Amino acid sequence: MSEQSKDGSQRQGEERRESPRVPMRIRVRRENTSLAFDSREGNISLGGFAWFGAALSVGQKVEARFVLPGSPEELQVRGEVLHVAHGSRGSSAHVRFLDLPVETEMLIARYLDDLELAEDNANKGGGGA
Secondary structure, eight states: OEEEOTTSOEEEGGGGOSSOOEEEEEEEEETTOOOOOEEEEEEEOSSEEEEESSOOOTTOEEEEEEOOTTOSSOEEEEEEEEEEEEETTEEEEEEEEESOOHHHHHHHHHHHHHHHHHHHHHHTTTTOO
16 A cells, blocks of 8 residues: 655655664564574564564564664564565564563654764765765
């Protein structure tokens, strides 16, 4: 499904997100299991995360762990698989956060804001070495 953007152009569902997705190594497993966490390449955004590789089915609840660069602690989150895709990198599962603690949401938001600010500064020529 597409939607119309402010400039009148059509946008696909993947482009509607409010925050960027940034690459992140994510450890993930099915919720309420004693299985080991499986480490996967993926990405995070303010609303959820995705990973590449073995994808679970839509509706599956998962637990995930990841460390934001510059943070000393590993964040633990819960999510629900909303979409499973198959592309050039293989299968991927797209997950929305469930019951995300405010503190965790703020840490993620701050990290994403810092990345955007650094990118903006670099694009304006303010990030040179």
